[in-house]
Amino acid sequence: MAENILHTEKITMQFGGVVALYNLTIDVNKGEIVALIGPNGAGKTTAFNCITGVYEPTYGSVTFCGETIVSNHPQGKMKKMYMGEQDEEKLKVIRPTPDKITKLGIARTFQNIRLFNSLTVFENVLVAKHMRAKQNVLTATLRLNWREEKRAREESLALLEEQGLLQYKDELASNLPYGLQRRLEISRALATEPKLLLLDEPAAGMNPQETQELAEFIVKIKDKYDLTVLMIEHHMDLVMKISDRIYVLDFGKLIAHGTPVEVQKNQRVIDAYLGVAEDA
């Protein structure tokens, strides 16, 4: 049995009276590419936000490499409004900010690209190196950290070269063409030295040719950096081609899970995507 790297236990996310995510339990094993799919509004990005600390789940916990990193139970006003399931025993409250989770080794990209637009391509990657540096503000200002800084620069340059972005290193990030912005966002996530990479619709807005290249790219970086990948994607050919397992969400609930072949045959998945006939 492969080593478990990410486990979410009954994550429920409720915004007021709307349950965006209900009892989501997923497992990701080391070295896998796992896809999270589902129609629009199924709660896929919400799941990402719960894992990375952008949202605090109303109930449930997230375990990363055997360590519980997020955990919460309904409190305050939510106690009365909460509509999900709840075990008798209350969970301990662990609500880290997203930067702590990134530091643990979970990096992510965003559905709508979020680069630092007024920084250059090189600086975008360098920013990711800030977190792991041992400097403090005084040593950084007085340049006493020059060794660390030099190493960060060298590593960033090496990363850019590998990703084929070296020639654009002094361009502003906002001036890059769309496809390269996507690639830069992934490179920047890689610069945080993650164990788990969360990709939120990496192929959005790409044509079949680019999607094909992206598929190869994801597999390549996964092998190269010893990563595990959890991705949200709508391009079914990409999902079916590279993922080891697939979780399917609909209206916040997990409706199916299995290998690509199993999921393709699942009647509930077909219903969720194509709708159910009136007379059925």
Next chain:
Amino acid sequence: MNEKNRNLNGVITPQNKINIFNSVISFVRKNWIGFALIAALFAIIFILEQILPASSMLFVVLKKGAIYALVAVSMNLLNGFTGLFSLGQAGFMLIGSYTYAIFTIPLEARDAVYQYFDGGIINFTVPVPVALIMAGLAAAIFAYLIGLPVLRLKSDYLAIATLGFAEIIRAVFQWDKLGPVTNGSNLLKRFPSFTSTLYPFFVSGICITIIVLLINSSYGRAFKAIRDDEIAAEAMGINLAKHKQLSFTISSFFAGVGGALLAMYQTTVQAAAFKSAMTYEILLIVVIGGIGSVTGSILSSFLFIASSEWWLRFLDDETYIGSFKVPLLASGFRKVVFSIIIMIVVLFYRQGIMGAREISIDAILRFFRKLFAKDNREEAA
């Protein structure tokens, strides 16, 4: 890590020291034009001081301009580089100037200054450089404490909260129960000040250099990342609360030092003078200079002070050409013209004079090289 130069115990070997020495040399060699320009600037001011009378408007502009440049750059660190819209600058300057004044008024002058409060309760003085640093630290400590609740707010709300804080500070410092320390609403005076224009240039220069070093360091990049996109910055492992707090505290430190310099320049301090209008003046300087440009802030603070104190003065005087009275020129007209100029700048140079660009020696050299290259091409054609 450069493992080559470390022996087994991790002790830095002499070879490494030579490397550091060499890198300093190469740094000086690379930037010699900059150093030469700074030396020339100081020399020119020194010579001007020998030639021109001390009462010349030029020195007023240079002194006040240098002080405002420091405060504007510190505000730019916060507003332009970290994206925190704060309007508390006058409050922090007030704390700085009071701290400086309280700790440097000579003991023999205290009875006269604190005449309503039995000579005050502070019975010691500290040297001027120490007092300047204390002024910064006092402002920084206040900023840290205020930042804890306030920095959770965003954009306009943060501006309102910091503006409110500055007003509260101004009121508290005039409270007569605090009189033994702050002298209530009375003036603080007779503390040491400077006469030479070089002094504010020197202090502001050092402070601005430190700010520039910070902006160009790893922390500066983190600040800019927060400005561009908070969510992405957080996803890159940047602790928002910590970095915002850091930027706010450092900015306030230098605002405090700027306040102390302003106290020295004015030779008296009164809390009533640190109105929100002062913050707006500094904000204007930052906006006109270009949000996110240090050299822009410096340039525009000298231009701003020069126009408001010197170049537009003639508009306030009634002028006669022969027996003809020039219309409109009357007391207060200067402010009308000044406002119009600012409106024009904001309308037509929305990015400010410099935008987010910087003046650097490289850029100037490049500009001239391009200019000459064009000439050559034209000659060839």
